[in-house]
Amino acid sequence: MLRVRGLSKRFGPVRALTGVDLEVQPGEVVALLGPSGCGKSTLLRCVDGLEAPDEGEVEIAGVVLREARSDELPLLRRRVGFVFQGSHLLRRLTAEQNVAIGLVAAGQPTHQALAVARAALERVGMGWAAGRRPEELSGGERQRVAIARALVGEPLLMLWDEPTASLDPVVVHEILKLMEGLVAESDRAMLLVTHQVGFARQVAHRLVFMEAGRVVESGPPEEVLAAPRSQVARRYQMLLGA
Numbered sequence: 001m002l003r004v005r006g007l008s009k010r011f012g013p014v015r016a017l018t019g020v021d022l023e024v025q026p027g028e029v030v031a032l033l034g035p036s037g038c039g040k041s042t043l044l045r046c047v048d049g050l051e052a053p054d055e056g057e058v059e060i061a062g063v064v065l066r067e068a069r070s071d072e073l074p075l076l077r078r079r080v081g082f083v084f085q086g087s088h089l090l091r092r093l094t095a096e097q098n099v100a101i102g103l104v105a106a107g108q109p110t111h112q113a114l115a116v117a118r119a120a121l122e123r124v125g126m127g128w129a130a131g132r133r134p135e136e137l138s139g140g141e142r143q144r145v146a147i148a149r150a151l152v153g154e155p156l157l158m159l160w161d162e163p164t165a166s167l168d169p170v171v172v173h174e175i176l177k178l179m180e181g182l183v184a185e186s187d188r189a190m191l192l193v194t195h196q197v198g199f200a201r202q203v204a205h206r207l208v209f210m211e212a213g214r215v216v217e218s219g220p221p222e223e224v225l226a227a228p229r230s231q232v233a234r235r236y237q238m239l240l241g242a
């Protein structure tokens with residue numbers, strides 16, 4: 001589903017990513033863990049095409065991003081859903097408009113797109129808020145709307161960048177439950193950045209540990225946490241008291 005090969009990205013003197021290889025199979029849930037600044041968000045942004053890598057390539061569903069024809073790109077992007085830390089909703093639009101906007105941009109008639117958007121809002125328990133603007137919603141509710149927006153294109157691959165950061169613990173629990181349901185309901189591939197290591201252990205098929213822009217360890221949760229080889233993985237093992 002996703003294949004990343006030899007990805008490197010620099011911001012001036014900062015090497016954000018160095019030679020990252022990563023594969024996510026259809027239906028596989030992979031959690032990306034590592035200290036702040038190790039390159040997790042940069043990796044997701046390169047996968048989503050928001051950031052152009054200096055070296056290496058990203059292949060989604062058999063298409064190499066860099067080589068994709070301009071008519072292939074919109075379709076490819078719709079097959080990838082991205083949920084950011086903080087919901088990044090457009091303030092002037094209602095919840096249903098926020099969810100529908102990508103579909104409209106891709107050429108779907110507005111009334112149809114809004115109907116699909118409302119169905120997506122229902123799926124995340126936010127049907128009641130279709131006509132509300134982001135400022136009329138709580139942080140957790142906004143994040144649900146953002147999840148609906150990511151789901152609405154029926155993505156084959158979902159990217160999550162700390163979707164529960166800066167939410168209160170009760171809401172974190174609700175969002176994690178929602179994500180767990182999404183994992184169970186389909187064979188969508190997911191690449192998840194989270195500091196909720198207990199959750200990662202529970203839902204991910206594989207944990208990938210990063211440090212200073214490199215992947216340093218990867219494997220099934222129980223395996224890597226039972227016998228971590230890298231310092232990063234050992235730190236997470238201690239965090240879990242595993």
Ligand SMILES: Nc1ncnc2c1ncn2[C@@H]1O[C@H](COP(=O)(O)OP(=O)(O)OP(=O)(O)O)[C@@H](O)[C@H]1O
Pocket residue numbers: 011014015016034035036037038039040041042043
């Ligand atoms: N647009 C940018 N311009 C300059 N430097 C950047 C930019 N984006 C990221 N960086 C740098 O690249 C490195 C990796 O950043 P990145 O955001 O990928 O880390 P992260 O693992 O997501 O961290 P966190 O857990 O804090 O979100 C950091 O040193 C960061 O300062």
Ligand SMILES: [Mg+2]
Pocket residue numbers: 040041042161
């Ligand atoms: Mg980040």
